[in-house]
Amino acid sequence: MLQVQHIQKSFPRTGEVLKDVSFTLKDGEFLSVIGPSGAGKTTLFRILNGMEACDGGTILYAGVPFESARGRDKRAVQRTIGTIYQDFCLVEVSSALKNVLNACLPEMNTGAALLGRFGPVRREKAAGILREVGLADKLDEPVKRLSGGQKQRVAIARALMRDPAVLLADEPVASLDPVTGRQILELLRQVQQSRGVSVLMNSHNLELSLEFSDHIIGISRGQVVFDGAPGDLTEEVLERIYGGAGVSA
């Protein structure tokens, strides 16, 4: 589904953040990226969804090169990627339904997009997805009146609206309490299984990552230091990932 090869990235002041990152996300897989704070996980996700350019390496989404694509080609790939953020990134004053519908903006013609004329077909679809994520009674509620877990559900619904092949989730549960966090991950797994979507997640919650993932990647100081099944993650490997860089940071 997604092949990442030799990605490099440096920032003017911070220096080299990603040195050489390669991994493969298979179709329908649940992959977790773990690593200490500042390891470059958010940077990696921003490169993968096209919000940041990388300095070297290749990214292939279903065989289509992404990092070199520009304009229309780039947006065409972006439409197959759904991103979920730690701080939700929803329009707080708009309703849940409107937030989900916003995902359709890229495919609409200019007039309809600017005026927000989404049409009944898209509305019905958005409502259906909101029901699927368990928000049947919150369609017209402004997002600012929802709880954190409900907000993340809206964000997942927005990502699903485009029928993505991949979901990128950058710390999806970090702003939630443990119980709600687990519910959100259960929802992600349910989506992954019922829709066959591949999920790429990054979380500081090691226990949840191990429980929900099929595949784990450990990043430390901009390099992949572990790539394997959750079962292979021994104390010694964890030391290699978190050690030195400071787990507590």
Add this chain to the structure above:
Amino acid sequence: MRRRVSRPLAAAAFAAAFLGAACFTGCDLSVLWSRRSHLTDIVSEMIPPEWSFVGTVLPLLWTTVQMSVTGTVLGAALAVPAAMVCAGPLPGPRALKKLARFGIQLLRSFPALILALLATFFLGIGAFAGTAAITVYTFAIITRLTYEDMESAPLGPYTALQALGAGPVRAFVHSVFPEIAHAYLTNALYLLEGNVRHSAILGYVGAGGIGLLLNEKVSWREYGKVGMILILLFLVVYGMEALSAVLTRLVQHELTISPTGRRLLIGAAAGLFAFCTLTLPSPDLSRTSLRMVRVMLDGMLHPDLELLLRLDSSGLAYLLLETAAMALVGTCVGVVVAVPLSFLGSGRFFPAPVAWFFRTVVAAVRSVPSLIYGLIFIRVCGPGSFTGVLTLAVCSVGLLCKRFSEAIDALDLRSVYALEAMGISLPARILHAVFPQLVPQITSGTLYRFDVNIREASVLGLAGAGGIGAPLIFAMNQYAWNEVSTLALGMIFLAWLVDLVSSNCRKIS
């Protein structure tokens, strides 16, 4: 550490500036006291007003409302694309953004009256020129406020929509617009009610509305008729404020209406706007010529350097200093009076009838255009900048009270109740529990008022109350464009300086 050192220093510098400015503008309360009978005479002559005059006033008053409605709506609408050009987060050449912001700042330096006078040169005498001036004035202010709001809105949703593949404009419209919509509408409504007051004086420079008649009646000392005009103006401004208050509450979701009601309301607003706009008189272009524009541009490009460098009381430096001093003293006096008055006008601390009484008095004070106060005070204190100070102080009281009362009504009173339960007296409760909560609003209201007063001060020149306005308007009427250029540059400089000072004050406060 730095703050501790700089606070008393800042306070001392401020006190020195205030005292200096008060001396400079010749503030002398004994003059006001000894000649107070002139003031009371004028006021008593206004009562009873000449009721028969209503028929003459109403059509002109309608033109005034028309000018402000059309001007505000057009200005606010044009401000949206302009703010998008200026806003940082949207892509676009940095140079263009800088240039657009600079242009907005230039426009913002002038009061509506000066813009109206300029408009009469292009569009002829009449309400069309006045509407154009109100449009430009509103446009400049709302553009500035809106792009600042756009820049402080959260950008996460904007980036998220872009990551989904939406182009920047689409993503912006659907992520940032909803977040700033209510601030934008609140600003537009605030300007709408203010513009009614501004339009009421544009007639002085021939730009339509009630101003010309008002000026005439004040100069002929027909105070009964002046009283009549002021009463009607009060009713219009009061009505406008009430309407705007209801609409603001709707916009901020404190009031809700059914979808049908909403549609009706939008329809009514659109109808009113269309009616106001379509019944405007057309511009009179007979005197406009390319030659005139060329002469004007030529003069503007060659500022009068002699005026720029002259150091006596007719030179640019003196005029700017006088304008700034008038605004400073006027604003400070206004704040000192407005703070207690706004407590009296708040139903949360005083019985409803008392609060209502003070609110109405303040609303009446507010509904009189500044120029009229100028013309009245000049009969009391004579021409000069002291008259300007008094005028600005009274106008500031009217507008600051409104702002402060609104802030008081929005206060969290739990700490006050806690003190009340401990048996602490009302003045002590206000001083220790309410006042500290209000400091940010008072600071920002005062800075905003100072900014406005700098511009208002230049309008008062028309009444003979000192400042840069009189020479500017005189030069414009004489077509002395090189002098106009120098004076306008001075005003732009002053507005820029005030902007700089107030953004720094916001930072340290």
